[in-house]
Amino acid sequence: MPWSGVAMTAGYPPGSQESASDESGDVLQLPMARRATDIALDELEIVYAFIYARVGNRADAEDLTQQVAMKAIPRLREGAPASAIRGYLFATARSVLGGFWSTRLGLSEVELHEDLALAVPPAPPSEGRVDTVQRILAELSDNYRRVLELRFLHGYSLKEVAAEMHSTVGAVKVMQLRALRSAAKVKME
Amino acid sequence: MNKPENRVDKIVSDLLHGRRLRLRGGDAEEKAAITAAARLVAARQGPQRMNPAFRRRLKQALESAPTAPWMTRRAALVAGFGLAAGAVAGGLLGRQMEPAAVATRVAGGDPINPIPGKWVDVAAISDLVEGQGKQVNAGGVGAFLFRRGDSVTGVSSICSHLPCELWWNGRQGLLDCPCHPASFTPEGMSTDNTYPLPALNTVHVRVTPAGRVEVLGTD
Numbered sequence: 001m002p003w004s005g006v007a008m009t010a011g012y013p014p015g016s017q018e019s020a021s022d023e024s025g026d027v028l029q030l031p032m033a034r035r036a037t038d039i040a041l042d043e044l045e046i047v048y049a050f051i052y053a054r055v056g057n058r059a060d061a062e063d064l065t066q067q068v069a070m071k072a073i074p075r076l077r078e079g080a081p082a083s084a085i086r087g088y089l090f091a092t093a094r095s096v097l098g099g100f101w102s103t104r105l106g107l108s109e110v111e112l113h114e115d116l117a118l119a120v121p122p123a124p125p126s127e128g129r130v131d132t133v134q135r136i137l138a139e140l141s142d143n144y145r146r147v148l149e150l151r152f153l154h155g156y157s158l159k160e161v162a163a164e165m166h167s168t169v170g171a172v173k174v175m176q177l178r179a180l181r182s183a184a185k186v187k188m189e
Numbered sequence: 190m191n192k193p194e195n196r197v198d199k200i201v202s203d204l205l206h207g208r209r210l211r212l213r214g215g216d217a218e219e220k221a222a223i224t225a226a227a228r229l230v231a232a233r234q235g236p237q238r239m240n241p242a243f244r245r246r247l248k249q250a251l252e253s254a255p256t257a258p259w260m261t262r263r264a265a266l267v268a269g270f271g272l273a274a275g276a277v278a279g280g281l282l283g284r285q286m287e288p289a290a291v292a293t294r295v296a297g298g299d300p301i302n303p304i305p306g307k308w309v310d311v312a313a314i315s316d317l318v319e320g321q322g323k324q325v326n327a328g329g330v331g332a333f334l335f336r337r338g339d340s341v342t343g344v345s346s347i348c349s350h351l352p353c354e355l356w357w358n359g360r361q362g363l364l365d366c367p368c369h370p371a372s373f374t375p376e377g378m379s380t381d382n383t384y385p386l387p388a389l390n391t392v393h394v395r396v397t398p399a400g401r402v403e404v405l406g407t408d
Binding site: 037040041044045048049052053054055056057058059060061062065066067069070071073095096099101102103104105106132133136148151152153155158170173174176177180181183184185 | 201204207208212213229236251
């Protein structure tokens with residue numbers, strides 16, 4: 001049965017694959033495999049948010065999260081404590097993300113900028129992501145901030161941004177690129 | 190359209206519409222802008238949770254992983270995850286319906302001999318950098334090539350355990366499996382001494398007098 005190792009670390013004796021006994025008055029536990037899978041899934045929720053925050057789209061985030069999960073299966077069975085599992089999952093996520101950017105951009109991982117070396121978050125992502133955006137934007141010059149605000153926060157098209165800024169589409173595209181390059185230099189963590 | 194501002198705007202537009210990142214090799218020049226765009230799009234949306242349908246699929250995959258009817262390595266090796274078929278030497282014939290866990294008991298390292306095979310031009314030898322793996326596809330045969338001087342060797346790009354496509358970890362000079370913690374040297378040998386996996390299958394490679402690298406693959 002899968003995940004017995006993880007379940008074991010939750011305080012159950014090795015080899016016990018059944019639901020915990022309720023004879024002693026303990027709360028009836030879910031079957032171990034299911035319980036362990038749920039623990040892993042909860043950790044993978046955090047991994048998913050972590051990955052999504054870096055790739056910005058659901059399809060890639062799902063693919064990468066699944067890769068992390070499949071890669072982690074043997075380790076999850078080894079009976080590591082939950083904290084170690086989280087550490088391992090995030091280490092795996094960083095490796096998978098490195099591979100993702102490396103493959104997509106045609107670069108060796110060595111060539112990838114250190115901005116892709118991602119720290120392990122101590123806790124689930126906070127709710128203050130929009131504040132993070134504002135903090136990044138606050139570091140930029142007025143024009144760069146404005147173009148990114150309109151494009152990313154308000155969802156304007158290039159044409160709408162150009163009209164708003166009394167500029168041309170071509171000029172806005174160039175400004176957007178330069179603004180993103182500047183934004184990349186701002187610490188996002 | 191190839192101006193960097195156009196490429197980056199295309200990527201931004203895709204992200205804003207919830208589409209996948211579709212990048213090209215040339216986009217590496219703008220990796221900082223692209224990764225910043227991805228992060229801004231994500232930050233604007235706030236922390237994301239898995240879609241319930243995806244969570245269910247993931248749960249199912251986790252629970253069924255040990256006994257799931259994986260595609261066989263043999264199928265992946267020559268069929269390129271479902272492309273044209275061939276044959277692998279070394280006793281794998283006839284085992285194609287067995288689960289991977291059984292198939293992998295067969296010693297690895299045997300060359301892939303697709304039937305019918307075809308020499309496929311995959312690169313110029315000058316495209317290969319010593320010490321770096323280059324991933325190529327010869328029809329249905331996927332491989333990583335390694336150059337040493339004027340000679341080139343190749344190993345299958347499919348893990349010898351699960352039918353997963355390996356990727357080149359340039360930092361460590363190893364081929365890593367995305368599906369589980371397994372790595373292989375450029376010679377195809379497993380790096381894990383405590384749980385060694387079979388060696389990767391090799392591929393037939395030749396270099397033409399014109400300096401082209403060919404791999405024995407399929408149409």
